[in-house]
Every structure is written in structure tokens, then in C-alpha cells.
Amino acid sequence: MSNERTIPHFPRVGALVLRFAPLAPLSLAGASLAASLGRRHPRLFSRLGEQAGKKFLIDPIDLPFVFLLAPRTGSPGLRALRRGEAGVWDARIAGPLAAMLGMVHGVFDGDALFFSRDLIIEGDTGAVLALRNAIDNEEIDLTREAVAMLGPLESMAANPVRQLAALVGRWSGVAVTRIEREWPE
Amino acid sequence: MSAGRTLELICPAGTPAAFRAAIDAGAHAVYCGFDDETNARNFPGLNFSRDEMAEAIKYAGRHGAKTLIAINTFPRAGASRLWSSAVDDAMRLGADAVILADLGLLDYASRRHPALRLHLSVQAAAANADAIAFYARSFGVKRVVLPRVLTVQEIAAINRDIEIETEVFIFGGLCVMAEGRCSLSSYATGKSPNMNGACSPASHVVYREEGGELVSRLGGFAIHRVAAGQAAPYPTLCKGCFQAGDYRGHVFEDPASLDAASLIPALAKAGVTALKIEGRQRSRAYTEAVVRSFRRALDAHAEGRPIPASELRDLTEGQQTTSGAYRKTWR
Structure with a gap:
């Protein structure tokens, strides 16, 4: 980690395209991810x-939608919503997508x-x-979680997806997978 | 530059993941606390269950590192069992030492568990040789964590007059009030950092973006109003921004973090045994980066090489660093 950190923003053209994309598939994937987690x-x-x-309102400010996370035990939920249509929330966490993934x-x-x-936080600071501490402790790798949702195809898809994720990470500067620590000799 | 004395690096961990990150990055010892009011970082989602602590102690042992358990708040009247149980459990789980501040708890630990190594917390605010000698003589304390109000020269003078080890803060958030005696947060929230374990408890903090400014409120009091583009501090009253007459600014202290890496040779010469990194409330990313940086600095010092330049400013409160009271340039 060094000084003068720059956090990449999601490309504007991509965000513009996503503005017209339907959110139902994203919500479906979010619900599966929450259940899997x-x-x-x-x-x-x-x-x-x-x-x-x-x-929790998860608000990636460089995307045209937000996520509503309800991590209730037993039935966690994650839904994608248009910004401004999120309804009631207890806490809002906002920032570039890359900051949140990082x-x-x-x-x-x-x-x-x-x-x-x-990073901007509003509402229930506690x-x-x-949430921050619980996620940090779990050392979650969202790429690995996504692959785990493939069920029987998981073992076949794991390596290609990881390689692709590493490539995307290097190209974009975004931490799309968990960094592996260097183990001591 | 000649080879220096090897100093012990004491690192923070608020979660088991941060604990492992600290060990893997080169910590000689990790300090952490149970998930209750017995330690001074009692924040939501932070700290260790008894089972997690047992696992952490084993992990440290396998890597040749030590585990120090902070039980450094002051027992509330009528609830002291919570604190004495924490001491009993630290002993049972195999902690290498406990870090205590309260006189009664020190007495309990020294009588009930004479084999348990005792460190005196910075919360005890023992800032002179006579006070430290009292703790050593009365309870068998083996190490004192010195308050962050002393110069390097004062630390050297204390070390000349005491027979136990000293540990000093080398990096992280600054709390320059006489530690263990600050009531600012208690005044605003009704919760005591020294008894409930959280300065500016999150349950009493509210942030709001107002016209591009970040406004922080603690217990209903607006304590910061930070313009867009300016670095934000923690929501503590000691670093609050206030208006008095024509003056508007920081009254107690500026939001800046301690970084005394350049003073490692001087602190070693002053007789210090161990250097402590603050930040049990921080993420594993912080722990990994700071521990790795300081382990590199200590290794360089031990081998007689220059201390490498620090690259940790991005991680600091206020995005600026200071050598704090170690160099009292205002004197």
C-alpha cells in the first residue's frame, strides 16, 4: 500500500449501458450469492x-444502481435497485465500486x-x-463465491475463472479477487 | 551505522483474520481482546470469542509469536466478575501475558495466577519511575506501556531508574490525554471509554453529507464539519473542530497519526524493549501493511542499515503524521 492511492472508477460508457439493463437478473444473482454466503x-x-x-444500502457511486443488503440470519437477501428506489434502510455505504471490492x-x-x-457512510454507524468487521474477518473472495454458485460445474470452472479474474484485475487495477498473502519462509 | 539492539514488534488485531495477517507479516507479538467491555476497543463486530482466542494463541505459538490479551478497561462497580473471568480465561487459554490497567484487577491476577505475566496498560498512565516501580513491586508487573506524553529523553530517564521492560507506541492513532483519565467521550455519550471500552461509541456517531461537507455528530453534538476534498478524522471530541469567538479550528489536537519510524534508533538507545502499533479497530489490510513496514524497519535497524522511508501516510487519520510527544518541538 503506498501514498497517493488512486481508485479506478467504473467506465462511464459501461455505466451508461448498464442504465438500460434490466435489474431482475442481477437481483436473482444477488439473492443466490447472499444465500450461498x-x-x-x-x-x-x-x-x-x-x-x-x-x-444496508450498498451504493457504488459509479454504477447506475444500488444494492439493498439484508444479512438477516437464516434468510439473507441482496437486491439490485435503481438509485432513489431503495426505500427504507438503516445504513448507507457509498463509494466507487473498486473501493468496495478492495x-x-x-x-x-x-x-x-x-x-x-x-467512502461515505450514513445512518447507523454501529x-x-x-458489517465491515464481519466481512473483513471472513476473508471473502467474491470470485470464488461466484464460482461456488455453479454447483456441479464449480471444479471445472474454478481455474479458468480465477485466471480470467486475475487478468481483469491486472488490466483494470480493481481487486476482483482476494489477494493471497505471502506466507513466511 | 552499527547494528542495533533487536526490538520486539507488538501488533494489533481486532479479528482472527487480522491476527493471522499480523503474524504472517512478521509480528513478534499480537495484542487483542475478548468480545466484551473488558478491553478498550469494544466496537461492533470486533474482538475474539473464547474459542477464537484459543485458536489465535495456537496460531501464534506455531509461528513462534506471542499473544498478549488486553483486559485494560476499569471494572464497573458491581460487575467486576466480567473482568476477573477474562483474566482467568486468558490464563486458561495460554496467553503469554495480559495487559491490565486497574489496581484491583492487577491485585487479583497477581494473587490468583502468579505464573501469568503482567503488562501494565497505557490506560494506567504510569508516567514516572516511582509509579512504575510501585506496580512492579506490588504486583510483579514485568512491562509497562508508556503513555504517549513522554519525550525520548524522558523515556531514557525512566529506563535508567526502573528494573522492568518498557513498551512505547510507534505508529497509529494518537490519544494524548493522560490515558485512562479522559472524560470527553463520556461527557458527550454517557459511555465511558475507560469502563465500557469504546471512545466515541459507534452507536452515538452520526455522519451526514450536508452541501458537500461531511458533518460528524457525537451524542447529538456536531464535532466536525469537513469541506469536500479535505481528509476526515475519527469522530472524537479531542480532534473536534470548534468555534470560539473569531477562532475556528482544532482546540485539543490536530487529526494526525503517530509515525515514529525515524526514531527507532533513538528509542532503542533509550532502553525501550518493545514497539507497539495502534489499531485493533482497523482492517487486516491496515494490519498487514503496517506490520510489514515496521518489521522491515526493525530488521534494518538490527542489521545496522538505515530505516526505510515509510509509505503509510494513506492509512493515517488526517492523512498526516507526526512524531508526537517524542519530540516536543513546541518546548
Whole structure:
């Protein structure tokens, strides 16, 4: 991690195209991802404690939609919604998509993103802290989680998807997978 | 430059993942706390269950590192069992030391578990040789974490007069009030950092973007109004921005973080045993980056090489660093 960090933004042309894309498939994928996370990472929910009942508005400011995350134990949900149609939420976390992926994948520190104003939080600060700490502790790799949703095809798809993700990461500068730590000799 | 004395690197961990990151990045010891009010970083989603602590201690042991458990808040009247149980569990789980601040708890630990190594927390604010000698003589304390109000010269003077080890902060958030005695957060929230374990508890913090400015409120009091593009601080009153007459600015201290990497040779010469990194509330990304950087610096010092330049400013509060009280340039 070095000084003068720059966080890439999602390309404007891509965001413009996504503005006209239907959100139902994204919501469907989000629901599957949330359910899969619930099964594969039960400690995520135990660490959230009473905050698991809260609703989080995840707002990637460089995309034309937001996500409403309800990490309730047993029936977690994740829905994609048009900005402004999210309804009631307890806490809002906003920032470039790359900043959020970087936090999940252990590249960026949430407090540092807050200090630099790359990350905005509103609403229930306790809920935001609990979510940040619970996700950080789980060392989640969203690419691996996506592959796990393929069921019987998981083992066949794992390597090509990881290679593709690494390529996209190098090209875009976005942490699309979890960084593997260097283990000591 | 001649080879220097090897210093111990004490690193923070708020979660098991951060604990492993600290060990893997080269920590000699990791300090952490149970998931309750017994430690001074009692934030939502943070800290260790008893089972997680047991696993962490085993992980550290396998990698030749130590685990120090912070039980460094002050027991509330009528609830002291929570704190004494934490000490009992630290002993049972095999902690290498506990970091305590309260006199009663030190007395309990020294009597009930004479084999348990005791460190005196910075929260005890022991800032002179006589106070430190009292803790060593009365409870068998083996190490004192010095308050962040002393110069390097004062630390050297203390080390000349005491017979136990000293540990000092080398990086991270600054809390320059006499530690363990600050009531600013208690005043605004009704919750005590020293007893409930959270300065500016998240449940009392509200952020709002107002016309491009970030407004932070603590317990209903607006304490910061930061313009767009300016670095934001933690929502603590000590770093609040206030208006008094024609003056508008920071009254107690500026939002800046300690980075005393360049003082490692001087601190070693002053007789310090261990250097501590603050930040149990931070992510594993912070832990990994800061621990790796300081392990490199300590190795360079031990081998007589110059201390490498720090690249950690992005991680700091206020995005600026200071050597704090170690160099009291205002004197």
C-alpha cells in the first residue's frame, strides 16, 4: 500500500449501458450469492450479532444502481435497485465500486477510505462497523463465491475463472479477487 | 551505522483474520481482546470469542509469536466478575501475558495466577519511575506501556531508574490525554471509554453529507464539519473542530497519526524493549501493511542499515503524521 492511492472508477460508457439493463437478473444473482454466503460463511452472521437484522444500502457511486443488503440470519437477501428506489434502510455505504471490492478483498482499509473521503457512510454507524468487521474477518473472495454458485460445474470452472479474474484485475487495477498473502519462509 | 539492539514488534488485531495477517507479516507479538467491555476497543463486530482466542494463541505459538490479551478497561462497580473471568480465561487459554490497567484487577491476577505475566496498560498512565516501580513491586508487573506524553529523553530517564521492560507506541492513532483519565467521550455519550471500552461509541456517531461537507455528530453534538476534498478524522471530541469567538479550528489536537519510524534508533538507545502499533479497530489490510513496514524497519535497524522511508501516510487519520510527544518541538 503506498501514498497517493488512486481508485479506478467504473467506465462511464459501461455505466451508461448498464442504465438500460434490466435489474431482475442481477437481483436473482444477488439473492443466490447472499444465500450461498449464508451457507458457506455462518461466522459472518454470528459476528454481526444484533446488527444482522439491519438493512444496508450498498451504493457504488459509479454504477447506475444500488444494492439493498439484508444479512438477516437464516434468510439473507441482496437486491439490485435503481438509485432513489431503495426505500427504507438503516445504513448507507457509498463509494466507487473498486473501493468496495478492495475492502472486501483485503486491499483497502475502510477507515483509510473514510479518512480520504473515498467512502461515505450514513445512518447507523454501529451497523456499518459490524458489517465491515464481519466481512473483513471472513476473508471473502467474491470470485470464488461466484464460482461456488455453479454447483456441479464449480471444479471445472474454478481455474479458468480465477485466471480470467486475475487478468481483469491486472488490466483494470480493481481487486476482483482476494489477494493471497505471502506466507513466511 | 552499527547494528542495533533487536526490538520486539507488538501488533494489533481486532479479528482472527487480522491476527493471522499480523503474524504472517512478521509480528513478534499480537495484542487483542475478548468480545466484551473488558478491553478498550469494544466496537461492533470486533474482538475474539473464547474459542477464537484459543485458536489465535495456537496460531501464534506455531509461528513462534506471542499473544498478549488486553483486559485494560476499569471494572464497573458491581460487575467486576466480567473482568476477573477474562483474566482467568486468558490464563486458561495460554496467553503469554495480559495487559491490565486497574489496581484491583492487577491485585487479583497477581494473587490468583502468579505464573501469568503482567503488562501494565497505557490506560494506567504510569508516567514516572516511582509509579512504575510501585506496580512492579506490588504486583510483579514485568512491562509497562508508556503513555504517549513522554519525550525520548524522558523515556531514557525512566529506563535508567526502573528494573522492568518498557513498551512505547510507534505508529497509529494518537490519544494524548493522560490515558485512562479522559472524560470527553463520556461527557458527550454517557459511555465511558475507560469502563465500557469504546471512545466515541459507534452507536452515538452520526455522519451526514450536508452541501458537500461531511458533518460528524457525537451524542447529538456536531464535532466536525469537513469541506469536500479535505481528509476526515475519527469522530472524537479531542480532534473536534470548534468555534470560539473569531477562532475556528482544532482546540485539543490536530487529526494526525503517530509515525515514529525515524526514531527507532533513538528509542532503542533509550532502553525501550518493545514497539507497539495502534489499531485493533482497523482492517487486516491496515494490519498487514503496517506490520510489514515496521518489521522491515526493525530488521534494518538490527542489521545496522538505515530505516526505510515509510509509505503509510494513506492509512493515517488526517492523512498526516507526526512524531508526537517524542519530540516536543513546541518546548
